[in-house]
Amino acid sequence: MQQKIVVKVSMDSDKKTRKALKIAVSISGVVSASFVGSDKDQIAVTGDGIDSVELTTLLRKKVGYTELLSVGPVEAKKEEPKKPTVQVDPSYQYYYQSYGLPYYYSYYY
Numbered sequence: 001m002q003q004k005i006v007v008k009v010s011m012d013s014d015k016k017t018r019k020a021l022k023i024a025v026s027i028s029g030v031v032s033a034s035f036v037g038s039d040k041d042q043i044a045v046t047g048d049g050i051d052s053v054e055l056t057t058l059l060r061k062k063v064g065y066t067e068l069l070s071v072g073p074v075e076a077k078k079e080e081p082k083k084p085t086v087q088v089d090p091s092y093q094y095y096y097q098s099y100g101l102p103y104y105y106s107y108y109y
Contacts, residue, residue: 002074005045005052006036010065020063027055046074 007024011017017035020043024033030047045055052071059066 002031002046002048003050003071004074005050005055005071006042006069007045007056007059008037008042008067008069009059009063011041011063016063020059023058023062024055027051027058042069 009016009020011020017040021033021035024030024043024045027045027047027050029049030045032047033043033045036042036044052068056066056068
């Protein structure tokens with residue numbers, strides 16, 4: 001069963017943000033990781049069998065202050081109703097009118 005873990009990390013520079021995302025992706029079982037939140041200071045990690053304690057301790061050691069916000073199952077996406085498809089009658093033929101070649105392409109011998 002897939003789970004979603006949201007971790008708040010204090011990231012002051014671009015170097016720390018890249019490092020935090022690299023650490024989050026390197027843990028076994030991670031399917032995706034992305035930045036969430038208004039300030040993009042939270043990392044949402046989704047995957048199967050992720051150890052949330054291991055994730056937070058690695059981020060604390062390598063990046064800085066880390067706070068575990070939530071751990072829970074991944075919400076199922078709601079399926080949108082399918083749009084009706086347009087069926088084309090195969091017996092109908094398309095005819096395109098051609099304008100022919102311009103006058104300077106025709107050669108008179």
